[in-house]
Amino acid sequence: MSARLDRPVAYIEGIGQSVVKKVDLPKDVDILNLATNESSFGASKAVLDAIREQAEKPHRYPDPLSTELRHAIGQHFDLEADQIVCGNGSEELLDGIGRIYARPGDEILFSEYGFLQFPIVAYRAGATAIKAPSPNLTANVDTLLENVTERTKILFLANPENPTGTYIPASEVRRLRDNLPRRIVLVVDSVYCEYVDDPDFTDGLELVEGHNNVIVIRTFSKAWGLAGLRVGWAYCSASMAAVLNTMRGIGNVNAMAQAGAVAALSDPSHVDKVRRETDQARKKFIKDLSRFGVTMVPGAANFVLVKFPATQTNRKAVDAFRHLVSEGIIVRTNEDYGLDDYLRITIGTIEECDQVIDSLDRFFN
Numbered sequence: 001m002s003a004r005l006d007r008p009v010a011y012i013e014g015i016g017q018s019v020v021k022k023v024d025l026p027k028d029v030d031i032l033n034l035a036t037n038e039s040s041f042g043a044s045k046a047v048l049d050a051i052r053e054q055a056e057k058p059h060r061y062p063d064p065l066s067t068e069l070r071h072a073i074g075q076h077f078d079l080e081a082d083q084i085v086c087g088n089g090s091e092e093l094l095d096g097i098g099r100i101y102a103r104p105g106d107e108i109l110f111s112e113y114g115f116l117q118f119p120i121v122a123y124r125a126g127a128t129a130i131k132a133p134s135p136n137l138t139a140n141v142d143t144l145l146e147n148v149t150e151r152t153k154i155l156f157l158a159n160p161e162n163p164t165g166t167y168i169p170a171s172e173v174r175r176l177r178d179n180l181p182r183r184i185v186l187v188v189d190s191v192y193c194e195y196v197d198d199p200d201f202t203d204g205l206e207l208v209e210g211h212n213n214v215i216v217i218r219t220f221s222k223a224w225g226l227a228g229l230r231v232g233w234a235y236c237s238a239s240m241a242a243v244l245n246t247m248r249g250i251g252n253v254n255a256m257a258q259a260g261a262v263a264a265l266s267d268p269s270h271v272d273k274v275r276r277e278t279d280q281a282r283k284k285f286i287k288d289l290s291r292f293g294v295t296m297v298p299g300a301a302n303f304v305l306v307k308f309p310a311t312q313t314n315r316k317a318v319d320a321f322r323h324l325v326s327e328g329i330i331v332r333t334n335e336d337y338g339l340d341d342y343l344r345i346t347i348g349t350i351e352e353c354d355q356v357i358d359s360l361d362r363f364f365n
């Protein structure tokens, strides 16, 4: 019998169609994508200049060690460059962590509404995905710890989480780290940290010190505005960094992406501006949304999770989704999280948020 090369190994099949969702878009309408939590505020001019310059040299391979970029990150965040590993987006790093530390029979633990990529990482590794309940749509350290078994190899914590946007305070992240057996890798995914402006929040970087089992994941995709370049980074002990380096492609961060990220770090005021403007837009958007009788999950990232009435005919989240798409606005449905009544909407500029409000006005009235 010939091998079925159109069929993956059984555990990969479990991923199903959840990796990329397809949306049927209307023709002849400008499309506003508020489904992927990109920044609507673009990248700084320094980035655009750097990638234009780099565009003259497509015949050169990128630095396989992302040396300049790791040193620039180290300098900006006051970290050791040899404890930093750069990735083709943070998704490459999350995936690699799964492949390095988990095997079939092992468990990968995360909270119920952590981030869709966590179960996908588990599927790809052939490991079992374990979801810890999240009462109040927020990660819960107690339920996470209760779900640790001798098979647990990795615990992923997104802080803030996606799609809820909620986060747990620094004291709770520390409690999680301190109560987790040190044989388990704790991954703190802080890709939305730039948006959180609370003294009781941590991006997790200081939790790495003295711990050979903690990895913090950061990205240039969100507030830095480089989603299309694909640059993420991991911070961990030097010995773990050496291991992470074994799983990534040699030229995983392309030359334009390295140049763009280095330039981004030369202009951190851009991120401050993005944070301020996102915050302003969020406040107005939430106030405007409330007049439709929907409820908002109090999140801190650059998106808002909105609950639509579950019972009203033709006013459910899926109806709102179809209506918005028919007007060229793409937002995200959340049935894959079991949150069928919710839409996740990226906070764009005030004008973009107003466009959503105008469209919902037509939907509700």
Ligand SMILES: Cc1ncc(COP(=O)(O)O)c(C=O)c1O
Pocket (backbone or CB within 6 Å): 036, 037, 088, 089, 090, 091, 092, 114, 115, 158, 160, 161, 162, 189, 191, 218, 219, 220, 221, 227, 230, 231, 232
């Ligand atoms: C929680 C979380 N982690 C990681 C990522 C991956 O980001 P990137 O691969 O662009 O760095 C995302 C993207 O939306 C995310 O929401």
